[in-house]
Amino acid sequence: MTFLFFFSALGAFNGFLLSFYFAINAKKKIFTNYFLSLLLLVLSIRIVKSVFFYFNPHLSSIFIQIGLSACILIGPFLFLYLKSYSDEKPNWKKHIIPYLAIMTALGIFYPYVEHLEIWKLFIVKAIYLQWFIYIVFSFKYIGPIIQKTNKKSSLKKLEVWFLSIYLGVAFICLAYIVAAYTSYIVGALSFTFVLYLIILLLIFRNSNESTFFNEKEKYQNKEIDKATLLLIDQKIVLIIENELFVNPNFNLEEAAKELKITKHLLSQYVNEILGKSFSSLIKEYRVEKAKRLLETEKNYSIESLGYDSGFNSKSTFFTAFKKITGLTPAEYQKSYSK
Structure with a gap:
């Protein structure tokens, strides 16, 4: 049990660190990294809630509500991150502010501690459904990459990165959906597993090619004759x-x-x-x-x-x-x- 707690909690901790890293990187005029940073942040908050609730069922209901509320922003931040690299300019206010307002209103009028059954029967299911819907919408930006793999075309580093992020978030969502039939800790463990795969991508990327976070290429030959x-x-x-x-x-x-x-x-x-x-x-x-x-x-x-x-x-x-x-x-x- 100690190893299980350590492994799942470590994933959440590293998620916070990566979130901070991408937020700093975003200051280098790479605005899309803010969406990636916030995506990792809300995922980490959700995972921390899962880990501590699994090992301490008497966890404060306010903390549980914060974790579930963060979950409603995972799908929108995934969508905004992928969309921000396309030709379309994302309208983040349309995808974020309404959900913040909804979760704030629920926290005030239907707090988790006082309306436990309503949250379990309706609100939590609605949150996971919304997460899944955004994953479906986000597929628009991943579909062309998958088509390239079907045609056995080589993928750019950036495309590999996007595909990894998308499939990782989709896998975590699926893990939480099936957690009701397996174990509540499955979602946290899947996040840790996916996170370490992403970290490996960061470590082993080829430094003389374009990075995952900046589409401008660096060239070995500094001048063209x-x-x-x-x-x-x-x-x-x-x-x-x-x-x-x-x-x-x-x-x-x-x-x-x-x-x-x-x-x-x-x-x-x-x-x-x-x-x-x-x-x-x-x-x-x-x-x-x-x-x-x-x-x-x-x-x-x-x-x-x-x-x-x-x-x-x-x-x-x-x-x-x-x-x-x-x-x-x-x-x-x-x-x-x-």
Whole structure:
């Protein structure tokens, strides 16, 4: 029993340490790490509650309520973390503030200690259901990575990291759901197990590749020679001339194949010479295409023009267009018609 307590409690303790680490890392202008930090924080709070309640059933009901309340934020923080790395800007207030208000109201009007049966029969089940629903919603950002594994394509380090975080949280959620049929400590033990797998990923990542927390790559070759620069200058124009970017799945790897240069060299060129990420460059090309279509095509919906420009969803099209032009597609079309 002592070993069981130590192993499960240690996972929660390390979760707090990692949460603090990512919060500090987020200060380096990597805002998405705040969501990761908060995700680990609420997970750790939930696990601490599980550990101490398992070994001390007479634990203060207020502490139990805090642990269960933290659980309602696990799903939203997972969703916000994954979404923050996509083309979509997450609206964290919509996903956090309502749940904070609900749990505060429940704590005031239906405290755990006075309404134990209501919590067990309804509220706790609703919390786990909400957690599961957010895991389903988050799959939108993991699906393309899983498709790459099915096609036996190599995954980027960042993609491996996202997949690990997602599957880890999903596994912990499942462990808590089945805990009613096995043991209450299963969720805490699963968190410890998943956490140490994540720590191993951190330790063994290749230091000369992009880290899990910063998409800008570090390059061993600090300069591209002039002849190579000229060659890439000539070749990269083909992306525009052949409109390769209208393929919604067009990525750095595909571009390197089309231009017959290495992926590493193309990435270095775009990052260091053009001063942007490859995904940002492609979004700019797509927005320029969309602008031309908005100026000339009047019989098609704005959404369809976005798809014709290479965007894979309405939201990514509207977000990218607004960010680059300062106008929504509808506003741009209207201004051009005047």
